Every structure is written in structure tokens, then in C-alpha cells.
Amino acid sequence: MATPSTAIIGSTGLVGSNILSTLLALDTFNPVNTITRRAPHATSAHLNALIETDTTKWADILAGLKPTPTTVFSALGTTRAQAGSLANQWKIDHDLNIELAKAAKGAGARTFVFVSGGGTRGMISSWAPYSKMKNGVEDAVQELEFEQAIVLKPGMILGQREQNRTGESQFQTLINALGSVSGGVKDRLGQDADVIARAAVRAVQLADEGKAPSKFWIVDGDEIIKLGRTEWPGNDVAPAAPEAVKAAEQ
Structure with missing residues (x-):
């Protein structure tokens, strides 16, 4: 049977680059396509890295990939500071992600994976612009009715970014300090x-x-900790199927 193809959007970011290295x-x-x-x-010999500085062309590039990716991952996201304004951030985090999801569906991708953010569905937090962007993409992905849609909702994403984010860096330092006292506290945050x-x-x-x-x-x-660490194949605990899905909430 032929090896399935996949595509990753946002593969130069912190989570996306790790998705890419994990798949490779x-x-x-094979191939693993990236659009950046x-x-x-x-x-890697299996990596098909497509470079396009004009993000308005990404959806068409994704739709035109051959063979059609069976799975598309999107870890695409930016910040207001990097984008220059909230309106520009919305174009990337919300509009482009939805356009890419539609392109993936139209091309025949079976599975779409979106890296969203935790805590975006709270009574108060849902009104924040960041939450509205993430929730809008989640809702659009659900409405597209892929054979399988997967939305990851992590808390603070921990790791070294190429471009430092001052406030995030300080929070990471705090979380890591708490983690030295209790790993469970770190995992929750x-x-x-x-x-x-x-x-x-x-x-x-x-x-x-x-x-x-x-x-x-x-x-x-x-569940991120469970799938990505505790039950990741090769760890002491054998991998098992998830027990339950929680209601929909980077």
C-alpha cells in the first residue's frame, strides 16, 4: 500500500517545527509537504518544502499538492506585535487558517489537525480577540465535516522560540519554576x-x-500529556486509545 502524504502549515513555528521533525x-x-x-x-528525502512569501497563495498551493495529503496539520499562528495590528493578526490566525482548512477539504484530505489554544470557551475569556480567532477556526473546521478533525488546545506552549516574546518568556520561567516543585502543576498550566x-x-x-x-x-x-508523553510509543506505558472526548472549547 502506498505511503500516505501529509502537509504541515506553520512548520517553522515552535509547535509546527516539532510536528515536522516528529513526522520525519x-x-x-511520504512526502511530508510544508508551505512556508x-x-x-x-x-529529509521525504520533505517537500515549498517556499512562498505571499500567504494569499498558500490555499491554492495546498489544494494543488499531488498526491493529495491525507492529513493536513495547521500550527499556523502569529502575535499582534509580529503582525503589526490586530486586524493583520486576524488575517493570519483566523482567515488564513479557515481558507487553508477549506482548501484541504476541497482537495480531499481526510484528516485536519488544528493547534488552537486552551481556555478560549470561558464565559469571560471567549470575548477576547485571541479566543474569537481560535474559536472561529475551530467552528469552521467542525462545520467542514472532515472524516476526522482534531483540535489541540494546549495551555502555555513551552519551548525556545526563534523570536523571543518577552511576556511569554517570563511566564514560561514561572511555569518551569513551579514545575521544579510539582510536575503536575506545570502540566496543568x-x-x-x-x-x-x-x-x-x-x-x-x-x-x-x-x-x-x-x-x-x-x-x-x-490528554496532550497523555498522548504526547505518558503513552507515546516507546515509553514505559503502552499506548492506548483515548477514553473520552471533552466538549469543544494555540
């Missing part, structure tokens, strides 16, 4: 980027095995 290490998908404004650091990435890949593996708990699967912080 597993050697499960700059070349990813990873290299934030998850390491490599763990989030492995959870995304593992969720796809389970879905391909018919073990996803729902057609629209929300993977939150606790």
Missing part, C-alpha cells in the same frame, strides 16, 4: 512544544486505527 523521524508519511515563507530547518507535537501525531495515528473518540476530537492539556 517516524517515516510514516522561509525554509524549515529540517531536511503549560505543555512542552515537542509533547504537543507528538500528541498531534499520535492522535492522527489513533484516528487512522479507528480509535478516535469522536469525529471532531478536542485534545486538551491533560
